Amino acid sequence: MEKAQFPIRVRGLRNVFGSHVIHDGLDLDVRKGEILGVVGGSGTGKSVLMRTIIGLQIPDAGEVDVLGDTITDAQDDSDIDIRSRWGVLFQGGALFSTLTVAENVEVPLREFYPEISDDLRHEIARYKVLLSGLPAEATSKYPSELSGGMKKRAGLARALALDPELLFLDEPTAGLDPIGAAAFDQLILQLQQTLDLTVFLITHDLDTLYEICDRVAVIADKKVIAVGTIPELLALDHPWIQEYFNGPRGRAAQDAQERHAAVKTRISADAPSQAGADEA
Amino acid sequence: MRELTDFTIVPATGEGASKLAFSGPMTVSSLGRTDARLRDLSESIAEIDLSGVTRMDTVGAWTVWRLSRDHDAKITGCSESAQKLVDAISKADTNAENVRAPRLPLLRRVPAHVGEVMIGLGKGALQVLGFIGQVIQSSGTLIRHPGRFRMKALVHQMELVGVNSLAIIGLMSFLVGIVIAQQGAVQLRQFGAEIYTVNLVGRLTLRELGVLMTAIMVAGRSGSAFAAQLGTMKLTEEVDAMRTIGVSPMEALVLPRLLATMLMMPLLGFYSAFIGIIGGAFLSSITLGIPFFTFLARIQEVVPLHDVWVGITKAPVFGLIVALAGCYQGMQVKNNAEEVGTRTTAAVVMAIFTVIVLDAFFAVFFTEIGWG
Numbered sequence: 001m002e003k004a005q006f007p008i009r010v011r012g013l014r015n016v017f018g019s020h021v022i023h024d025g026l027d028l029d030v031r032k033g034e035i036l037g038v039v040g041g042s043g044t045g046k047s048v049l050m051r052t053i054i055g056l057q058i059p060d061a062g063e064v065d066v067l068g069d070t071i072t073d074a075q076d077d078s079d080i081d082i083r084s085r086w087g088v089l090f091q092g093g094a095l096f097s098t099l100t101v102a103e104n105v106e107v108p109l110r111e112f113y114p115e116i117s118d119d120l121r122h123e124i125a126r127y128k129v130l131l132s133g134l135p136a137e138a139t140s141k142y143p144s145e146l147s148g149g150m151k152k153r154a155g156l157a158r159a160l161a162l163d164p165e166l167l168f169l170d171e172p173t174a175g176l177d178p179i180g181a182a183a184f185d186q187l188i189l190q191l192q193q194t195l196d197l198t199v200f201l202i203t204h205d206l207d208t209l210y211e212i213c214d215r216v217a218v219i220a221d222k223k224v225i226a227v228g229t230i231p232e233l234l235a236l237d238h239p240w241i242q243e244y245f246n247g248p249r250g251r252a253a254q255d256a257q258e259r260h261a262a263v264k265t266r267i268s269a270d271a272p273s274q275a276g277a278d279e280a
Numbered sequence: 281m282r283e284l285t286d287f288t289i290v291p292a293t294g295e296g297a298s299k300l301a302f303s304g305p306m307t308v309s310s311l312g313r314t315d316a317r318l319r320d321l322s323e324s325i326a327e328i329d330l331s332g333v334t335r336m337d338t339v340g341a342w343t344v345w346r347l348s349r350d351h352d353a354k355i356t357g358c359s360e361s362a363q364k365l366v367d368a369i370s371k372a373d374t375n376a377e378n379v380r381a382p383r384l385p386l387l388r389r390v391p392a393h394v395g396e397v398m399i400g401l402g403k404g405a406l407q408v409l410g411f412i413g414q415v416i417q418s419s420g421t422l423i424r425h426p427g428r429f430r431m432k433a434l435v436h437q438m439e440l441v442g443v444n445s446l447a448i449i450g451l452m453s454f455l456v457g458i459v460i461a462q463q464g465a466v467q468l469r470q471f472g473a474e475i476y477t478v479n480l481v482g483r484l485t486l487r488e489l490g491v492l493m494t495a496i497m498v499a500g501r502s503g504s505a506f507a508a509q510l511g512t513m514k515l516t517e518e519v520d521a522m523r524t525i526g527v528s529p530m531e532a533l534v535l536p537r538l539l540a541t542m543l544m545m546p547l548l549g550f551y552s553a554f555i556g557i558i559g560g561a562f563l564s565s566i567t568l569g570i571p572f573f574t575f576l577a578r579i580q581e582v583v584p585l586h587d588v589w590v591g592i593t594k595a596p597v598f599g600l601i602v603a604l605a606g607c608y609q610g611m612q613v614k615n616n617a618e619e620v621g622t623r624t625t626a627a628v629v630m631a632i633f634t635v636i637v638l639d640a641f642f643a644v645f646f647t648e649i650g651w652g
Contacts, residue, residue, distance in 0.1 A: 084309075097616030115312035119319070120343075124308075127342055130372035144615040163308050163337035194368045195338065196361070 006065075007032055007166050007198045008053060013062035015048055022048050024222040026062070035192055035199040036227075037209045039244065040219030046202045047091075049219065050168055053200070054088055067166065084112045086166040087159030091174065093151035095143040101129055101154045102139040108161045124161070132157035133187050149180045153187075160191065167192075169201045173208050185211045206245075206253035218244075285314040285340070289323065297324045300347070303332035306340025315343065324351055331357030341365035345373065411608045415538065418530040433536035441502045441537075442544035446551070449497055453485070453552040456493060457559025460484055465568055474568055478575055481560030482583040490553030491545075491591045492639055495598035498545065499631035503606035506537050507627035510610025511620040519611070534611070538603045545599030546592045553591060586651040594642050598635050605631035 008030035015022040022045040030036050040046050051057040053064055055071045064071045069082050095104050105125040109116060116124075129139050132153045143151055152172060159167060172188065173181035189212045192199050203209060209216055210230065217227045220240050226233055233241055244250055285306050290299040300321075304310065328348055333340070336359075345366050348355050355366065384392060422429055464480040510533060513519050519529045561575035570578075609627035613619045646652070 098618045109308070113308060113312050116308075117312070117316055117319075120311075120315045120339075123342060123346070124339055127338070127369055127372040131338070131368065142616070160338075163339060194364055 005032055006030060007067050008200065009063075009065040010049075010053065011063045011065075013049070013052060013064065014060045015045065015052060015057065016060050021222060023052075023059075023062075026219075026223045028217060028224050028227070030198060030200055031215075032198055033196060034214040035188070035201060035212055037213035037216040038200065038202045038219065039204070039209065039216060041240070044219045045222075046219055047170055050170055050200065050202060054086065054168060084108070084162050085164055086168065087162065087164040088168040089152065089155045089159045089170065089172060091170045093143070093155035095151060095154055095158070097143050100140050100142055101134070101146070101157070102126065104143075104154060105129060105158050105161045108158065112162060125157075128157045128160055129154070131191070132160070133183070149176050149184070152176070152184065156187075160195070163195065165196075165198060167197045167199045169199060169203075171202055171204065173203065173205045178207075181205060181207065182211075188212060206250055207256065210253050210257040283310060285310045287314065287318070289321075289325075291323075297326035297351075297353075299327040299329055300325045300353070301329040301332055302344075303334075305335040306330075306333050306343065307335055307337045308339040311339055311343060318343065318347065325353045326351070328353050328355050329357045330355060330359070330362060333357075333359075333362065336362045336365060338365060338369060341369045345369050349373070407612070408608060411611070412604070414530055415534060415604070418528060418535060421528075422531060422535065428531060430532060430536055433532065434540055437536050437540035438544055440505070441498065441540050442548060445497065445501055445548065448501070449494055449548055449552050450555045452493060452497060453490065453555040454559040454562075456489060457481060457485060457556035457561075458563045460489070460556070461560035461563040462567070465564070475570070475578075477560070477564060477568060478570070478578040479582045481557055481564075482579040483587055485553040485556035485560070486583060487587045487590050488639070488643075490556055491549035491595050491598060492635070494545065494548045494552045494595070495602060495635045496632055498541065498548065498599070499602045499605070499628050499635070502541060503602045503631045504624045504628050506603060506606030507610040507613075507624040508620055510534075510607060511613035511623050514611065514613045515617070515620065529611070534607045537607055538600060541599040541603035542596040543599075545602075546595035549591055549595040549598075550588075584651075586646075590642070590646050590651055594639065597638065601634045601638065602631040605634065 006029045008028070010026060010028040013023050013026040013028075026049070028049075038046050038049065048057060052059050053066060053071065059072060062072065067082055067085055071082070095101070096107065099107070102122070102125040105128050106121050109121050109124060126136070126139055130136060134150060134153050134157065138146065138150060138154065143154065146154060156169075156172070159169075169188070173184050176184060185208050188199065188201075191197065192212075201208070201213065213230075215227055215229055216233060217224050218233065218238075218241055219225070220238070225238060226236055226241065230245065234245055236242075245254070283304055285302065285304050287300055287302045290301060325347065328344055330336075330344065336344075341362065344355060344362075347353060349370075358366065383389070461477055461481050465474055465477045468474050468476050468480070510519070513533070519533075522529050522532060557576070557579060561570075561572050564570040564575050565572040606627045609623040609630070613623050
């Protein structure tokens with residue numbers, strides 16, 4: 001029961017590169033159905049943490065449980081089942097450059113469910129691409145013909161190809177223009193609500209944290225020093241957290257969030273029927 | 281072991297169409313086989329009943345949506361979450377665009393491809409000329425501004441091309457020397473002219489094989505590395521970054537590689553010939569009874585000095601060809617990672633082919649001018 005509640009459990013994680021200790025005694029629980037934002041300064045090992053959780057990086061010590069299975073001692077064959085239950089979006093999209101967008105989405109389907117007919121697989125690829133907010137013409141394009149934002153959306157479509165329960169996003173809004181970033185945030189939120197996903201999200205984007213994250217985990221001093229909602233974190237006394245959320249950018253994001261919320265309530269008060277349209 | 285989606289068709293009572301009732305999970309892992317049966321349905325369906333469905337994901341929702349769209353059926357017994365999924369999917373449905381990049385039928389694809397290759401060859405020849413022009417132009421600039429020359433890069437490349445390949449070229453040449461001596465001796469023995477093995481080994485390695493084998497080895501080792509390095513740098517926009525900073529990629533990347541290869545090739549070629557002769561002498565001393573140092577002394581008597589010059593004259597030309605091919609192909613990379621591979625292969629093939637053609641030309645040329 002406890003395991004079902006926490007799709008990701010990290011206990012006593014230790015990662016060392018050469019003589020450089022990245023993580024030491026790191027603990028983290030991700031709750032089912034939440035969007036967990038992971039923040040931390042550059043070089044604190046956010047991406048390394050993600051790579052450890054998805055089994056790309058073998059930790060020096062500690063235990064990582066994903067969806068009830070222990071990743072840290074999994075053999076290649078036995079964790080195949082888990083791999084079909086998560087989707088990963090890498091920073092640059094990491095699309096296969098010799099395949100079209102649709103073919104990229106089809107790769108995991110082909111790999112895990114060879115019994116699916118070509119027709120159905122093409123249909124799945126097409127609606128996933130559209131669901132990720134790309135136009136239908138994008139399906140037959142190669143990654144080199146796409147803009148950065150479109151690559152991320154295509155990467156998201158591939159991450160969602162198998163209808164995963166868990167979604168890992170590494171800086172999804174980095175490098176996007178503010179409009180594109182806001183749209184991507186909404187897309188993630190919408191998909192998370194529709195598909196009932198648990199999302200592990202690494203970000204530097206304060207707007208993303210305020211807009212869509214249920215809880216935020218802060219990595220500093222080689223471990224997760226705090227997990228909680230933003231108001232809970234603000235109540236803490238750690239200098240890095242204070243500087244992060246109360247620095248000029250943090251303040252700006254907070255103000256924007258408050259303005260946004262105020263506008264939303266005003267609209268819904270004025271014309272309740274329009275509020276839904278505004279959100280969509 | 282996996283639970284599969286199942287469905288039953290309840291025929292309509294009296295007039296009208298039937299009802300299709302799904303049961304079990306409707307997910308990506310359970311629908312694969314059921315989908316084919318659904319596509320083969322002949323009767324028209326007026327109602328899709330989902331009350332027996334235990335679990336649904338977007339693939340299930342898509343299947344339900346497609347059926348209801350194609351048969352104009354209504355969906356009943358839908359749980360709230362399933363309804364949400366079907367709604368979301370229905371928004372993502374448009375009139376089908378092609379999933380694949382458009383593809384011509386075979387009979388038109390073949391001539392089209394041949395045509396493309398021919399046009400590509402023509403364009404490629406022009407581009408090679410253009411590249412050589414750029415090289416000459418930036419060499420001119422460098423001669424006028426010698427201070428801009430990148431000595432460090434040159435020395436580094438000389439180490440990579442020359443020093444680091446000494447072991448492999450030495451081993452190869454030693455073995456080739458042994459093979460020539462052994463095979464030559466077998467044939468010459470029939471005329472009682474085993475002593476001419478010395479002439480054979482000495483002239484062949486110094487004049488032809490030393491330089492040719494070295495050029496092939498350098499093409500495989502360094503030419504391919506040039507293409508792959510420059511190609512990857514093009515992909516990661518490093519070359520563009522250089523341009524914006526005001527560093528000419530020609531001066532910083534291409535010229536040091538060209539010059540390093542041209543400088544190292546004569547040395548490597550001579551070294552290769554020398555080791556080849558050692559190999560020949562080693563085998564002769566074992567099987568032919570010609571003492572090692574006698575063999576070396578004979579070499580000086582029977583090999584005319586111009587043979588050495590023939591080898592050494594060809595070497596920088598071959599080096600230039602190998603490095604040009606590598607750098608040219610590397611700088612042509614764009615779009616994707618696959619191109620780095622094809623361009624690297626093309627660099628090696630282009631280099632070795634051109635080197636062998638030129639070698640034939642040189643063989644005739646040197647004989648004609650009396651260095652036979």
